[in-house]
Amino acid sequence: MNRPILSDRSKRTDALLLVVGLLVTWKLASLLLGADALPGPWLTLLQLKRELMAPDFGAHLAETAKAFSIALVLAVLGGVCIGLVLGARRLAGDVVEPLLIALYSIPKISLYPIILLIFGLGISAKIAFGVIHGIIPIIIFTMTAVRNIKPVLLRSGRAHRLTPWQTAVHILIPATVPEIVAGLRIGFSLTLLGTLIGEMFASQRGIGHLLMLAIDRHNPPTIMALSLLLFVFATVVSIALLQWDRRLRHGTVS
Amino acid sequence: VNLTVTHWADGMYGAPFAVAVEKGYFKEAGVDVTGFITSQGGGTTVRNAMASEIPYGEVALSAAIAAVKQGVKLTIVHGGVISLADNFWVAMKDSPLKSIEDLAGKRVGYSSPKSVTDMVSTIALTNRKLLDKVERKTVGSLSSAFTALREGGVDAIYMTEPIYSREKENLKIVFRSADEIPHMTQTVGVVRRDYLKAHPETIKAIIEGRRKGVDYLMAHPDEGGDILARHYKMDPAITKAAIQNIISVKGTYWSPGKFDYEGMDTMLKGLELVKAIEPGAFNWKDVVDESQLPADQRSQ
Amino acid sequence: MTNVMDGDNRQSSSIAVSMAYRRHRVVLWRLLLVVSVIALLELASRLSWIDPVSFLPPSAMAASAWHILVDGMYREDMLLTLSSAGTAVVMAVAGGFLLGLLLFRFGRLRRVLDPLLLSYYAVPIFVLYPMLIVIFGLNRWPLIVLGFLFAIVAMAVNTLNGLERVPAVLLRTSKVLHLGPLEEVWLIKLPASLPFIFTGIKLTIVYSFIAVIGGEFLLSGAGLGYQIAFAYNNFDNQTMYGLMFLLLLFVGVINLLLHSAEQRLYQRRVLKENA
Amino acid sequence: MATHLHSVPLAQDDVAPAPVHINVEAVTKVFSREHAEPVHALGPVSFSLRRKEFFSVVGPSGCGKSTLLDVIAGLSAPSDGVIEFEGKRVNGQVPDGVAVVFQEDASFPWLSVFDNAAFGARRAGLAETEVRERVDHALAFMGLARFADAYPAQLSGGMRQRVCIARAMVMRPRLMLLDEPFGALDQQTRLLMGEETLKLWRETESTIMLITHSIDEAVMLSDRVGTMSARPGTFIDIVETGWSRERGSETALDPRFGALQSQIWGKLRGESLKTLGERS
C-alpha cells in the first residue's frame, strides 16, 4: 500500500527507456520489413523535416488545428455532460446505452452523405466527423464511472441538498476523475482521428488531406512522417492529461 | 471558387486545370478559380461536386453514370479524359513478364471488384482469351497493391501516372491498358442540372478555360509539366515524364471538350460486364448537354 | 407483512401492473424511443425534408435489408466480415484483459506505456495496413489484426479502470485466503471489476467492427464494409442502407444481449428499490 | 400541519408542550427483490419528535433502523405512510435544515479533511471566513486539527467517521440524523464524543435522532429512547428518561439510569434473540 515515492530521476530513466525502446523496435521492424514498406526512424525524421519546411504546411496545420480544437471542445463537453446524465439517471442510461453503442458501430464514413447534407463542404463537416468519433467513448467511460460511485457518496450529496448541477460538479466529476480522464484520453485521440478522416473526404486542406494524398500516391516516408507527428502530438497531450489526473487524485489511492 | 476534380494531385486528370489556373485562362473566361477539391472514391467526389458553390466537377464517368441511374439530377457537359493512356499494368523490374501474354498462370492484382481496374483487366484479358488462365486478386489501394507486389503476393498490379513515373526505376510495364482498349472515356464534366439552367455562362467559361489549358499542354508539354509539378507539389521531372509518357500513346487523352461516345459506350458496357451497374437502356441524350461546348467541339 | 401485501384486489392488481411496468420499463422506453426516431425519419424522408438521394425512409431500408437477407447475395461478404470481426473481438477481449492485468500488476510498465496507450488511437490505424500485408500476407489477417489493434487498448484501459476500483479490503481478503495470482484474478478481480470489463467488451465489439469494416471500406475487395463502400460510391442507397441496417441490427442485438447479461449480474449487487 | 403528539408524556423540565418538529405516521418500507420474496424491512412506525428533543433508537441488527433514518431524511420514499418535518411533508427530498451522518464511511476521498468538513457549508454559500472558523472549530472538536490536510485514505476508520460528523456539525442543522456515528470509536472516545454531542445539542438547539447500538449511550444522552422490534422494525417501547437539559455523563450515577437501562435491555434481549434465533 505504501508505494515507494519515485524520484524524478527514475521517472526520467523510464521515459528515456521508452523512447529508446520504441526507436529500436521501429528500426528493427524497418530492417525486417524493408525500408520501402516501413521507413526507419532517421528517414522518417528527415522526411518530417522536409514536410515541416514545406511552405504551405503551416496552413494545413492551422486548418486541422482549428477543426480539431473545436471538435474536441464539443466532444468533451457534450460527452461528459451526456455521460453524467446517463450515469446518474439509471433509466435513461439503460434505455439509451445499447442504442448509442450500436449506432457507434456503423462505419461513420457512410454517414458522410448525411453530414454533407447537413453541414455542407468545409470545416463544419470535419468538426462533425471529429465529434461523432470522439464523443461516444467519452460518454461511455463517464457513464460507467458514475454508475460505480459508492452509493453513500451520492446519498451524502442528496443529504446536502445539492442541485443536479452541484452534484455533478462536486460529487460525480471528482469521484470519477480517473475514468473521465481515461475517457478523455481515448476521446481526444479518436476526435483527432475523426477530424483527419473528415479531412480526407471533405477537404483539400489539413493534415488528413496530406495523409490521404500520401496514401493515394503511395508515399510511405510521408505517411510515416505525418503519423509520427500525430503520434507525438497525441502522446504529449496524453502525458499532460495523465499528469493532471495524478494531481487531482492525490490521496485517493493509498 | 473551388472546382472539384477527381484525383487532383494524384492523377493526371487535373493537368489542364492546373495550367488554366496558372495561365489565367479561367479568369479570362470569367470564373475566378482559386483551388480544387478532391476526395476518396468516385461517389464522394460527385457528392462533393454537387455540394460545392459551383456544383461542377470533372468526375469519373462511372460515378456519373451511377449517380444518374440513382436519380441524382446532374448533366454531363463535356468530355474529360477519353483514353487509358495513364493506365498500366506493371511488374517488378527484375520480373520476367514482358507482355500481356506472359500473364497466363500468373497472379494479377486489381484494386477491388467492380472497379475500373477490374473492368479494364477483365476486358483486356477477355480480348486475349486469357481470363480463365490468370488468377486475379484484389489488392486494394495503390499502397497495399505495391506492398503485395513487392512481397510477391501478386506478379503484376495496376498502376497509374504520375506514380508510375516516380517509381519507374523499380518497375517495368507489362502492358498498357490503352493498347488493349483504345477508346474508353474515364472522366467527364458534370453540373447540377438546376445550376446549369441558372448559370450556363459559368459552365461555358469553365469549359473554355479548361480547353485552353488542354491546348497549351499539348503545345508545351514541358512547361505544362512544370506547372503541374507546382500545383501537385511534386518533382517536375516526374510530372514531365508522366506527361511525355501519356502523349507518347496514340489517341487523345485530354479531350478539349468533345465527347467520345464510343469510349463512353465502352465504359458503360464494361460496367455492366463487371456488374457494377444493372444492364439496361441508357440514353446519353438524356444526360448529355452539348450546348455549352464551343461550336467546334459539338458532335453535329 | 401479510396485511401490507394483501390489499384489496384492485390495489394488488394495480401493484402488479406497476411491477410489470417497473420490470419492463427499460425495454418499453427503449422501444418508444426507437419507434419515435424511426417514425420521425420516415416522415422526414417521405415528405422530402431530407434529400432522397442522401437518405432513405427507414421502411425502405428495412425492406432492402430483408431483400438482401432473403436474396442471399451478400451472404458471403457478411460471413466474411462477421468472422473477421468476431475473431478480432475474441482476441482483443482476451488480449486487452491480459494487458490491463499486466499494467495493473507492474506499475513501472504502466508508467512507461501509459502515455502511449491512448495516443495511438490518434494515428489513422489503416496506414499500418501495408505493413500488416507484409507480415501476414494478402488475406484476411491484416484486417483482423487491424480490428484487434484498434480494440485492444479500449479493453485494456477499461480493465485497468476496473481493477483500480476493486476495494482494497477485497484484495486483502484474497491474500488472507491464500488465493494464487490466477485465482485472485478469476475469483476476485474479475467479478469485482465486472461493470468496467463489460464496458470494455462493448467497446471492443464496436471498435473491432469499426476497424474491420472501415478497413474493408478503404482497403479490401470483399466483405460488408467493401459492399457498403461500393454501394455508397455507386449511389446505390437501397443496398447501402440495407446493409447498414443489417449491421446496425446485428451489433445492436449483440449489445442488447450483453446488456441484459450485465443487468442480470448487476441486479444482485445494486440496490433495487420498490418505493 | 399535523398536531398529533405521541402519547408518551413530555419531558419534565418542559413547561409548555414543545411544538412537533417531525412527525412520522404509519410508515412502512418493503424492499422488493427480483426473483425472491420482498423484504418487509420496517414498520408500520408512528411517532413524533419535539423540537430540540434528543431521541435515540436502539434495536437488533437488521431491524430497519437505517431504513427508518433514510425514510425520515427523505432519501428513500416510504412504501406507505407520511412523514412531516416542520409541518411540511417530506417528499423524496432532504428538507432544508437536516443533516445526516451515515453508518458507512461517507467521506469524499478526493477532498482533504478540511475540505470534507467544509463541504456542506460551502455548498450552502457561507462566507469563506465563516466556513474556515466553523471548520476549524469542528475539526478541533473532533480531535482532527492536526489532520486537516490529510486525505481520508490516510486516516483510520474511526477518524473518517469523525470527519463525517464534523461535516454535519459545520452545517448547524435544525435536525441531525446520526446513524451509529460512534460505531468505529473506542468506548472512551465514544463517551467523550457523546458528551460533546450533548454540548453541541444544547448550544445549537437542534433536534437529534441518534441510532446507536449502545443502550448505555442511548440512556445517558437522550430525552427519550425508542426500542425497535426485530425486522420488520416497529417501536415496542419508547421510554422517557426525564434528564434535565444540562445533563452529562453523571446521569449514569442517577438511580433511574440502571432501571431505564435494564428496562430497555429486557425488551431488546428478546428481539435480538429472535433475530439470531433463526439459527437451527
Next chain:
Amino acid sequence: MATHLHSVPLAQDDVAPAPVHINVEAVTKVFSREHAEPVHALGPVSFSLRRKEFFSVVGPSGCGKSTLLDVIAGLSAPSDGVIEFEGKRVNGQVPDGVAVVFQEDASFPWLSVFDNAAFGARRAGLAETEVRERVDHALAFMGLARFADAYPAQLSGGMRQRVCIARAMVMRPRLMLLDEPFGALDQQTRLLMGEETLKLWRETESTIMLITHSIDEAVMLSDRVGTMSARPGTFIDIVETGWSRERGSETALDPRFGALQSQIWGKLRGESLKTLGERS
C-alpha cells in the same frame, strides 16, 4: 524458534506454559506520505500470544490497532521488527492457518451470502458436502440462515459483517484476527455473538486476537487484555483476567470484573483524551 515469553504470568488453569503461537518483537510502522511528514502509526510493540489464547486489544481511535493487525497477518510489512507465527517468520505473506475479519465490509457483492461464507473453504479444496455442512452451521450460528440466497446489497451493515465472520469461521483457522467484528451490531447481539465466539474458541481451539472498542467485551471474553496508547500505539498495559476456559457472560458478575474494567478504563481514559486533546 523464539522462546521469548511475555513477562505477564500465564493463565491460572494452564498447568504447563503453553507454547508461544505468535511472537511480535519491536515492531513499528511508519507511513510515509507524499508532500507531508511521515505518520508514525505504531510501535515499537513487543508481545506474544500463547497457543489457544484469547487476547483482546483496546485503544483509542487511530492508535494503530488495525495497523498492528495488518502487520501480524503479513498484509503489510513492518517498518521495523520481527513477527513470528508458529516459529516461522511472517514475511509479506499471510501464513497458513490464519483467518482475518476486517474492520470494513469485505463481503463479495457478486456472491450470495452462502457463497460468500463458502468462499474460503471451497478455495481450500474441501469437499462440497463438508463445505455445505460447515456453511450451514456458520450461517445458522450467525442468524443468517434465512438470508443464504440474498446478496450483500440486500443486507444491513451488521448482517454483512456477520457474513464475513461466517466466512472466517468456516475456515477453522488456528489463529483468528478479528478487527472490531461486532462494530455494527447492537449491544445485545454483540453480547450473544461474544458468547458464541467463546464457544467457537473452545470448540476449535484456535488462538484469537480481537480488536474491540468495548472494554466490557474485552474483559468478559479474554484471557488477557492489552491496552494501547495513543498514536504511535504501544502497549501501556497487558492484564491477565484469569477466567477459566469455560467462561461465559457470567464473568461480568465476578467481583474481579469491575476491578479489571476500571483498571483498563483508567488507562484508556488518558490516552483517548490525548487523542481528542489535540483540539484547541
